[in-house]
Amino acid sequence: MMLDGALGGPVEQEYLLQARQMQAMSFMVHIPLVCFGIAFPAMVLFLEGLWMRTGDPLYKGLAKRWSKAMLILFACGVVTGTILSFEMGLLWPEFMATFGEVFGLAFGIEGFSFFMEAIFIAIYVYGWDRLPDRVHMAVGIPIVLAGITGSLMVISVNGWMNSPTGFRVDNGEVVDVEPLAALFNDHLWHELVHMYLAGIIVAGFLVAAVYAFAWLRGRRERRHRVGLVVALSFAALASPAQLLVGDWAARTVAESQPVKLAAFEGLEETTEGAGFDVIGGIEIPNLLSLLAFHDPNAVVQGLDSVPEDDRPPTGIVKASFRVMVAIGTALAALGAWFVWAWWRRGELPGSPWFHWAVVAAGPLATLALIAGWVTTEVGRQPWVVYEVMRTEEAVTGAGGIPVGFASLALVYAGLIAVAAVMLRRLARQPFHAP
Amino acid sequence: MLPELALALTLVGLTAYVVLGGADFGGGFWDLTAGGAERGAAVRAMVKRGMSPVWEANHVWLIFVLVMLWTAFPEAFGSITSTLAIPLFLAALGIVLRGGAFALKGEAATIAEARALGATFAMSSVLTPFFLGAAAGAIAAGEVPVGNAAGDEWGSWTGPLPLLTGVLAVATGAHLAAVFLGADARRAGREELVRAFRARALGSGVVAGAVALAGLAVVNSDAPDLYDGLVSGMGLVCVLGSAVFGLVTLWVEWRGRFELARYTAAAAVAAIVAGWALAQEPYLLPPELTVEEAAASDEALLALVVAATIGMALLVPALVWLFRLALSGKLAYEEEPRP
Numbered sequence: 133m134m135l136d137g138a139l140g141g142p143v144e145q146e147y148l149l150q151a152r153q154m155q156a157m158s159f160m161v162h163i164p165l166v167c168f169g170i171a172f173p174a175m176v177l178f179l180e181g182l183w184m185r186t187g188d189p190l191y192k193g194l195a196k197r198w199s200k201a202m203l204i205l206f207a208c209g210v211v212t213g214t215i216l217s218f219e220m221g222l223l224w225p226e227f228m229a230t231f232g233e234v235f236g237l238a239f240g241i242e243g244f245s246f247f248m249e250a251i252f253i254a255i256y257v258y259g260w261d262r263l264p265d266r267v268h269m270a271v272g273i274p275i276v277l278a279g280i281t282g283s284l285m286v287i288s289v290n291g292w293m294n295s296p297t298g299f300r301v302d303n304g305e306v307v308d309v310e311p312l313a314a315l316f317n318d319h320l321w322h323e324l325v326h327m328y329l330a331g332i333i334v335a336g337f338l339v340a341a342v343y344a345f346a347w348l349r350g351r352r353e354r355r356h357r358v359g360l361v362v363a364l365s366f367a368a369l370a371s372p373a374q375l376l377v378g379d380w381a382a383r384t385v386a387e388s389q390p391v392k393l394a395a396f397e398g399l400e401e402t403t404e405g406a407g408f409d410v411i412g413g414i415e416i417p418n419l420l421s422l423l424a425f426h427d428p429n430a431v432v433q434g435l436d437s438v439p440e441d442d443r444p445p446t447g448i449v450k451a452s453f454r455v456m457v458a459i460g461t462a463l464a465a466l467g468a469w470f471v472w473a474w475w476r477r478g479e480l481p482g483s484p485w486f487h488w489a490v491v492a493a494g495p496l497a498t499l500a501l502i503a504g505w506v507t508t509e510v511g512r513q514p515w516v517v518y519e520v521m522r523t524e525e526a527v528t529g530a531g532g533i534p535v536g537f538a539s540l541a542l543v544y545a546g547l548i549a550v551a552a553v554m555l556r557r558l559a560r561q562p563f564h565a566p
Numbered sequence: 567m568l569p570e571l572a573l574a575l576t577l578v579g580l581t582a583y584v585v586l587g588g589a590d591f592g593g594g595f596w597d598l599t600a601g602g603a604e605r606g607a608a609v610r611a612m613v614k615r616g617m618s619p620v621w622e623a624n625h626v627w628l629i630f631v632l633v634m635l636w637t638a639f640p641e642a643f644g645s646i647t648s649t650l651a652i653p654l655f656l657a658a659l660g661i662v663l664r665g666g667a668f669a670l671k672g673e674a675a676t677i678a679e680a681r682a683l684g685a686t687f688a689m690s691s692v693l694t695p696f697f698l699g700a701a702a703g704a705i706a707a708g709e710v711p712v713g714n715a716a717g718d719e720w721g722s723w724t725g726p727l728p729l730l731t732g733v734l735a736v737a738t739g740a741h742l743a744a745v746f747l748g749a750d751a752r753r754a755g756r757e758e759l760v761r762a763f764r765a766r767a768l769g770s771g772v773v774a775g776a777v778a779l780a781g782l783a784v785v786n787s788d789a790p791d792l793y794d795g796l797v798s799g800m801g802l803v804c805v806l807g808s809a810v811f812g813l814v815t816l817w818v819e820w821r822g823r824f825e826l827a828r829y830t831a832a833a834a835v836a837a838i839v840a841g842w843a844l845a846q847e848p849y850l851l852p853p854e855l856t857v858e859e860a861a862a863s864d865e866a867l868l869a870l871v872v873a874a875t876i877g878m879a880l881l882v883p884a885l886v887w888l889f890r891l892a893l894s895g896k897l898a899y900e901e902e903p904r905p
Contacts, residue, residue, distance in 0.1 A: 138641045139648070139714040207669030210622050211662040217632050218658040221647025226714055228636050229644025233862030236637020237869045243626065243633045244877035250622040251884045258619045258897035274884075309862070311869035529715035530651040543659055547666045550683070554673035 135521055136304030138229040143529035151223045151527050154537040156509070158215050161544050163505060164338075164498050165209035169249070170283055170331030172202045173275040175339070175366055179358075180269055190355055193563060194362075196260055198339075201558055203257045208551055210250070215540070223533075227516050227526035230306055234299045235292050237311040238285040245282035248274050280328070284320075287327055291319030294508070295388055296517050318388060322381045323508075329370045329377055330504065333463060334497045336367025341494030342559060344487040355563060361480065364490065367497070368467035375464050378457070379423070385511075386424035389518065390433035391442065392511040393424055395449040399434045406432040411454070444513040452503040452510070459500035466493055568868060569861035572638035573850070575874050576631060577843050581836045583627035585742060588735065588835065590621045592743025594664060594691020595736065596766060597684065603677060610684070612759050613743075614672075616750050619897040621668065623888060625661070637870050639860040641712060642850050646701070649710045649717030653697040653728075660694030663687075692736055699735025703728030706842060707789050708852040727781075727788040734777045738835045741770040745815065745831040749824035753895060760824070767819045767827070775812050778838065791852065795845025804841030808834050 145151065176198045183191035221228050252274045259268055292298070298314030299306050343360035346352075386393045393399075397420050399406055405428060408419035418428035425432075435443050466489050473481045480486070512518055516526045593613040600606025636643040647654060663686050671683035700723045704710060709722035722728075748763035782805070786793045795801040811834035818827045846852050850860045861867060891897050 137714075139644050139712070139716075143714050204669055204673075207622065207665055210625060211665035214625070214629065214661050214665075215658055217629055218647070218654060221632070221636065221643055222651050222655055222658075225644035225648040228647070229640045229714075232636040232640030232643060233638070233866035236633065236640070236862075236866065237873055239633045240637055240870050240873045241877070243630045244873075244881060246629060247623060247626045247877075247881050248884060250626050251881075251888045254619040254622060255888055255891060255897065259891070262896050307863075309865045311866050528648045528651065530648050530719055532652070532719075536651075536655050539659065543662055547662060550666070550670050554670045557673050557675060 134304055135230065135301055135306075135525070137226045137521075137525060138306075139226050142226075142525045143527070145524070145527045145529060145533075147533035148524055148527050150533045150537050152523065154533065154540065155219055155223055156506070157537070157541060157544070158212065158219055159505065159509075160502050161548070162209065162212040162216055163501060164334060165205055165212060166283065167331040167334035167338075167498075167501065168202065168205045169209055170279050170328060171335035171366060172198070172205065172339075173253070173272060173279055174332075175335070175362060176202060177269070177272040177276060178366075179362060180272065184265065184269060190358065194355055194359055197558070197561075197563070199257045199260070201555060203253060204551065204555065204558070206249070206253055208547065211547075212544075213246075222530075222536075223528055224516065224526040225528050227521060230521065231299075231517060234296075234306065234309050234311065234314045235289045238288040238292075238315050242282050242285035245278040245285065248278040249282065252278070283327060283331070284324055285315075287324045288315050288317065288320050290508075291323045292317045293516060294323075294512055294518050295319040296520050301520065319384065322377065322384050326374070326377045326381050326504075329374045330497075330501050332370040333367050333374060334494075334501050336363050336365075336370065337463065337490065337497040338494040339363035340367060341491045344490035348484060348487050348491065357480070360490075361474075364470055364480075365474075367463075367493070368470040371460070371463040371467035372471075374460055378460060382423055383425065385508075386432070389512070391435060391438050392444065392449075392508075394433060394435045394437075395444045395446045395511050396453040396507065397432075398446045398450040399432060401436050402431060402434040404431045405429045409450075442514065442519075444511050449507055449511045452506040455503040456500045456507060459496045459503070463493055463497055463500070466490070568864055568871065569638070569857050571871050572634065572861065572867050573843075573857055575871065575878075576634040576638065577839065579627050579630040579634060581839045583624070583631060584735075584738070584839055585832045585835055586620070586624040587627055588695060588739035589742040589746050590617050590624050590739075591664070591691045591695045591736070592739035592741065592770075593617050593747065594668075594688045595740040596743055596747070596763075598688030598692060603681065608756075608759055609762060612747055612751055612754075612756070612763075615754075615898055616747055617668065618672075619892045620888065621665070623885065625665070628661075634870070634874070638862050638867055639850060639857075640862060642855060642860040644714065645712050645716065645851060645855075646705065646710055648713075648715040649719065649722055650701045650704055651715070652719055653701045653704070653723045657694050657697040657701070660690040660697065663690035664694055695735040695739050696732040698732075700724075700728040700732035702735075702842075703731025705851060706731065706785075706792055706846060708791075710851050712851065712855050725788060726784045730777065730781050730784050734774070734781055734838075737770060737774040737777050738838070741767060741774045742831055742835060744770050745819065745824070745827045748819070749828050750893075752824045753893065754898075764819055764822070764824075767831075768816060771812065771816050771819070771831075775809075778808070778812075789852075792842075792845050795847065796841060799844070801841050801845035804837045804844060808837035808841060811837060 176195050179191050179195035183195060252271050256271045256275060259271060292314050295318040297317050298310040300308045340360055340363040343356050346356050347360065397408060405418045406420040407415040407417045408423065409415045421430040421432055422428045469481065473479065514522050516523045593616060597610050597613050600609040667683045667687035671680060671687060674680040674683055704723040707725055707727040710717050744763050744767035748760055748767055751759035751763055782796065785796060796805055811830045815827050815830040815834055818830060848856045850857045
């Protein structure tokens with residue numbers, strides 16, 4: 133099926149690769165902040181709930197402090213998310229012009245979720261001690277809900293790009309648009325659950341890493357322990373579950389995007405009982421078939437099943453897939469260690485090894501998150517809309533992409549540096565429970 | 567019918583952004599011009615107090631406008647963002663710098679840090695509305711043809727009309743901010759700040775009015791069709807309405823009725839947005855693309871309008887609550903006492 137493009141079809145763009153890299157960089161900066169948007173409100177609310185139940189002021193003090201960090205991270209998420217919205221049009225105008233009406237509904241709903249988040253997060257954070265306790269706690273609930281619906285909607289668009297439905301291409305034109313069919317596409321649910329758990333894992337381990345590091349530096353007051361246990365509990369419960377969801381995701385990809393799955397393994401030829409190359413040529417026979425189809429002898433489609441022009445770059449996809457799986461598995465083990473210790477002894481493991489592992493888990497979880505997105509996004513190439521529109525057909529005809537890329541990179545480097553300093557300072561402020 | 571409904575919703579969002587988001591940028595303008603660290607401290611603190619709880623929600627109106635445009639009028643959206651890539655990208659960078667600096671400057675520990683972040687916040691608060699305004703002016707001037715970067719990447723937004731629209735965006739934002747902050751200062755019982763913002767509101771009101779009038783002259787020479795729309799029918803009603811509300815604002819500011827001035831100033835600015843839309847009717851991207859032609863399919867429009875209506879029903883009460891809390895000083899930002 134040939135697509136004409138609402139703006140008149142492909143244009144010359146010397147810097148397509150830079151446009152993709154600029155989009156990728158913008159996304160990598162934003163996505164860890166999304167994790168905090170997904171998980172942090174629930175963690176803060178959990179602490180506030182503990183305070184309401186027990187009346188112990190330490191919980192409230194911690195909730196207040198976390199909510200301050202939450203607001204700073206939310207603000208960073210707001211501005212970096214805005215860059216992404218602009219880039220949709222600035223970098224990929226033909227994609228937006230041709231398909232905006234198909235997937236736009238999801239962004240519309242996301243817009244309102246974002247509104248709710250912004251409104252209630254402000255009331256929540258500035259409303260401490262000014263609103264009645266119960267009202268204040270209730271204000272936190274829409275933040276959590278809006279985080280869920282917002283990510284649901286954005287994920288829906290990504291799912292749609294991988295599994296485009298809700299329209300037909302007729303004579304080069306997009307017709308028969310069904311926004312609801314596009315919204316509830318086949319990739320929505322596994323991507324949503326996968327990302328939602330990833331959000332909890334990343335935010336949980338990053339917050340836990342701060343407290344684990346404090347423990348290692350000898351700061352072992354009760355509040356450090358509470359901070360560590362609460363953050364770790366969220367991450368530790370989500371990380372083993374993520375293995376199951378990852379399996380679900382891989383099987384869906386195997387069915388609907390066999391070429392992407394082949395890129396996960398770098399599988400050149402269609403193979404019966406395909407193996408999995410763990411690292412540097414150590415291959416476990418039949419594992420890929422088992423993972424993808426739950427059948428060790430299943431036939432896995434190879435890259436050669438499509439013309440060369442339709443294949444994704446395999447090196448980076450294969451590497452990032454391994455990074456994600458390896459870290460994800462390690463985090464699940466770490467989570468299980470914590471849950472086991474807690475369940476057996478009702479206490480944190482006391483060894484420095486455990487705390488060092490938690491310190492490492494924060495950045496590693498972030499790396500796995502980014503690797504996962506690289507896997508799915510680069511694995512979809514050369515398509516922006518899978519098997520319908522190529523990235524090169526979507527890109528802008530405007531000049532100056534390298535200049536834009538460089539200036540955004542500079543601004544982001546500054547933002548990250550300043551935000552890091554300020555968050556560190558916030559963490560060092562003297563603690564006082566009300 | 568559906569295209570007009572979708573456009574009306576987009577314009578509601580745009581007006582809200584120009585008024586509420588514009589006032590937040592205007593706050594940055596007064597921060598920039600407040601003078602040295604000591605002399606300007608009170609004004610800056612008031613700006614911060616006024617903006618802190620609301621700027622993120624106000625900013626979302628811009629996202630709302632973008633989403634409405636790309637869903638309901640995708641062809642126009644792609645044409646605008648590709649031809650006007652430069653001013654829009656600069657505005658987007660400005661948004662990052664403004665928001666980032668504002669959110670982080672609260673944690674600054676030294677004067678030097680506070681100055682650097684404050685200056686970043688203030689400068690980007692002036693540049694961002696300028697570039698957004700210039701982009702809007704370029705559309706009004708008929709500089710955005712349909713196509714992927716089909717217009718002139720520099721010439722499209724550097725003519726007299728776009729530049730003047732950019733200045734108008736800065737001026738109206740500053741005026742709105744001064745009016746709002748004056749009323750906030752009165753509620754907070756800070757009479758010396760009431761006087762300071764009253765003077766700023768009057769001065770910026772005169773400037774904004776003058777820029778708007780100059781704008782009419784520029785429109786006359788730069789975009790004759792738009793001018794015809796502005797001096798006849800509903801376009802004229804809006805122009806006159808804006809002038810009347812502008813004058814009334816100056817009058818009630820003078821008389822010290824600051825709460826009332828909030829609404830008249832907002833109405834004066836809203837009338838400019840409405841007047842622009844009505845004057846270039848039926849075109850979305852003059853001189854070629856009409857609203858009807860630019861509109862997405864009915865299925866897409868219907869889904870979007872229904873979703874937006876439900877969304878508004880949830881949003882408006884929440885926003886009203888936020889503003890009531892903020893205006894009554896319940897969300898006033900105060901540093902935690904440090905032991």
